[in-house]
């Protein structure tokens with residue numbers, strides 16, 4: 457699928473090993489600290505697509521599929537899939553080639569897309585440099601296929617970031633010489649073949665900041681599909697340039713600002729509001745960025761605050777900001793794992809509950825976003841912007857007149873009582889009837905053009921024209 461087709465999607469990110477097992481067990485133990493394979497499979501995902509689709513998602517993003525280091529390392533097993541040693545073979549812990557094709561087919565039957573994580577920066581070796589046996593790697597089986605050995609020590613030195621190696625003596629990540637046309641062309645052929653063999657609709661490219669930028673245009677066009685990339689950096693000036701080389705990157709600058717803003721009532725909402733504008737002015741197209749507030753690398757939001765209203769606010773921000781929303785499996789269950797490896801809890805241990813507050817919240821938010829896109833896909837091109845804020849609350853708008861979603865998000869948290877707010881600059885005429893799609897309550901824009909509302913216990917409000925909800929199923933309409 458193309459960037460244009462992906463722009464409207466909403467994506468559920470899952471680690472294949474941790475989302476669902478073939479035997480459908482919801483009790484099989486999975487101790488994140490041990491770093492073992494816990495038994496999740498592609499077949500397991502197929503069986504749980506209802507759980508995902510019923511939240512309103514229109515795509516999933518799964519772990520790397522290639523053959524990894526086998527056996528234990530100083531950091532456990534390659535259950536996450538990032539330690540590849542053979543790009544032509546699948547990771548059999550996740551299932552067979554047929555299982556993966558069946559997953560793609562099952563998704564396509566539902567009108568959903570498959571995004572696969574891929575690694576082109578490195579291979580992986582469970583030990584120190586002098587123990588590497590290159591013949592164990594396929595197809596890059598010679599030392600000369602890699603950059604000469606040096607470890608990245610200075611992230612401000614871009615040539616080091618691109619040409620030195622990630623990892624350490626427990627797990628080294630030999631750094632492919634992606635500037636070599638022969639290596640690049642092998643990778644281009646490879647990506648073309650996996651996309652076609654497994655009917656992949658889009659790619660998430662790992663460690664993008666560690667690869668020379670000029671590698672990407674040919675690589676992405678060889679793949680024939682949309683690609684987003686991981687540039688782990690909070691600076692829009694640094695990050696946005698990558699959008700000149702590949703269609704999309706994950707919006708890490710917004711991630712850091714959103715976490716800082718919503719984690720507690722003294723977080724800076726003003727910084728968040730400013731960053732929305734700053735990123736929009738720096739990146740080529742914010743409507744294609746990956747919008748996320750949890751993933752498999754970062755400590756989960758609930759490891760920083762257990763507050764349910766703050767969790768709701770940041771999820772609403774994630775789904776209603778510009779770009780393609782990504783929700784990381786377990787975020788909808790209020791999972792609270794800290795940094796890697798603790799943030800990789802098995803989703804099955806939640807029992808896949810569908811009656812929890814956050815599951816229902818995600819459902820409602822995807823539903824209103826999907827509705828706005830259905831009403832007019834110009835919703836997607838409209839750039840979200842902050843229309844009003846105070847120290848604890850941001851109101852933001854996305855969508856042209858008559859089809860705009862206005863979100864009012866607070867960091868005050870549960871137990872903060874009631875706070876009256878008058879929201880201006882939303883673009884609705886006086887007298888317009890709106891529905892708060894989270895509380896299913898109506899409000900009419902007052903004679904002075906304000907949305908007069910009350911934020912209760914820090915719970916977000918999301919306003920959408922009542923007229924547009926008719927027949928949508930939103931709040932039973």
Ligand code: ABC
Pocket residue numbers: 531536538539575611623627662663664665686688689690691712752753796797
């Ligand atoms: C294993 C263990 C960990 C252990 C680690 C040393 O080794 O599990 O417990 O701490 C995979 C696995 C990991 C595994 C690693 C290494 O491999 O998933 O479990 O960790 O063996 C990607 C993936 C990630 C994956 C890999 C490797 C890369 O998403 O899951 O990890 O294939 C760097 C890379 C980034 C990479 C990340 C883990 O490391 O750039 O691509 N993620 C600064 C740097 C970043 C750097 C980051 C973390 O530190 O600029 O480039 O990311 O080291 C902001 C700044 C940022 C700054 C942050 C910290 O602060 O703006 O620039 O990031 O304000």
Ligand code: CA
Pocket residue numbers: 577617618619620631632666667668
């Ligand atoms: Ca590199």
